[in-house]
Amino acid sequence: MAGVVGGLMDDEFKVEFAETFSTEKCLPNPSRPSRSSITSQSLIMLGWFVLILVQGYMLRLRGVLMGKMYPKIERDRIR
Numbered sequence: 001m002a003g004v005v006g007g008l009m010d011d012e013f014k015v016e017f018a019e020t021f022s023t024e025k026c027l028p029n030p031s032r033p034s035r036s037s038i039t040s041q042s043l044i045m046l047g048w049f050v051l052i053l054v055q056g057y058m059l060r061l062r063g064v065l066m067g068k069m070y071p072k073i074e075r076d077r078i079r
Contacts, residue, residue, distance in 0.1 A: 067074035
């Protein structure tokens with residue numbers, strides 16, 4: 001596609017830029033995170049990890065409790 005468009009344009013339409021570009025302003029200036037932010041983020045991730053592990057056991061416990069409260073429905077469910 002670029003070849004077709006380039007073939008249609010004459011040399012007089014070509015423009016050259018003499019300006020140089022730098023990405024120095026856009027690059028981040030990293031710094032070490034504070035100990036309190038590392039601690040809080042670690043605690044949040046640990047909490048999510050524990051919740052993920054415990055979720056399966058809580059669902060089992062819910063099934064057992066509902067089986068005790070509604071034994072007829074539990075018998076029908078098992079059959």
